Amino acid sequence: MALQGLNNQRVRNFNKRVLCALLYREKVASKSTLARLSQLSIPAVGKILDELQEEQRVEHDPHNLHSRGLGGGSYRIAAAGQRILCLNVSPYLIESIVVDGLMTPCSTFTPLPIVATTPQAMLQEIVQIYHLHSRQQGMPLKIALSIHGQVNPLTGVSQRMQQAPWEGPVEIKYLLEERLKTEVLLDNDCVMLGLAEKWQNNANLQDFCVINVDYGIGSSFVINQQIYRGSLFGSGQIGHTIIDPDGSLCACGRYGCLETIASLSALKKKARIQLKVTPWAQQVMGIGYLYVEQALTEML
Numbered sequence: 001m002a003l004q005g006l007n008n009q010r011v012r013n014f015n016k017r018v019l020c021a022l023l024y025r026e027k028v029a030s031k032s033t034l035a036r037l038s039q040l041s042i043p044a045v046g047k048i049l050d051e052l053q054e055e056q057r058v059e060h061d062p063h064n065l066h067s068r069g070l071g072g073g074s075y076r077i078a079a080a081g082q083r084i085l086c087l088n089v090s091p092y093l094i095e096s097i098v099v100d101g102l103m104t105p106c107s108t109f110t111p112l113p114i115v116a117t118t119p120q121a122m123l124q125e126i127v128q129i130y131h132l133h134s135r136q137q138g139m140p141l142k143i144a145l146s147i148h149g150q151v152n153p154l155t156g157v158s159q160r161m162q163q164a165p166w167e168g169p170v171e172i173k174y175l176l177e178e179r180l181k182t183e184v185l186l187d188n189d190c191v192m193l194g195l196a197e198k199w200q201n202n203a204n205l206q207d208f209c210v211i212n213v214d215y216g217i218g219s220s221f222v223i224n225q226q227i228y229r230g231s232l233f234g235s236g237q238i239g240h241t242i243i244d245p246d247g248s249l250c251a252c253g254r255y256g257c258l259e260t261i262a263s264l265s266a267l268k269k270k271a272r273i274q275l276k277v278t279p280w281a282q283q284v285m286g287i288g289y290l291y292v293e294q295a296l297t298e299m300l
């Protein structure tokens, strides 16, 4: 629902986001359709679309969608004009790819293993990756960050990164925007997977759940097309639910969390131990294990 009234920058930006979201959903839409869906007046929608066109975020096609249409042509999200650097960040790996306004890849997908013992080291790696891609693309880039752990998407603060050797919050959005002078959007990695499913997979249902099993285990829920956040943005953090009170020690300091049993790192560890304690398994599983090890390593 768009905001009406107060004609200030914040409201304008909010309404721009509303229209962009509608255009992503509808793919192509007329001014009157956008006015109906956003509940803004047609002149107000026209003004916002003009600005979005000036910013090269929206394209205008003078042809009408339907022959009996009232005229005015149609609008769609502009492919050219803006590039977004998408990063999936954890303290041991940063994956990166550049996409255009329609989410079409404009670079190769690059996984880069890192060793970040401090937040500063991790931010430095992100800055270097940004400069590399920005040079390759020949333009400044916006940044979309998918961050492991608990994230406040409103303030852009990483509240807790369980796999990191540091504790406490990191002002990722603020620090990166200061250094790179560009717009940074960030959210939890599982939330980003849920959003990708929502926007990229047309076959998805109204309500669905994404479960991400890698080094740890996380999940996100999309209900009525909206991410369910829960209190303190902790929804979906299922990896540290205690499944076996007598289980092994978890990185979080407790015992028997789901991650100690079912994450890929836990499964790899179990497979290795099994091979050591069961000599016949080395022969029977030898070749199979190589494949499993390879597959798990590629997934991690």
Ligand SMILES: [Zn+2]
Pocket: 239, 240, 241, 250, 251, 252, 253, 254, 257, 259
């Ligand atoms: Zn735990």
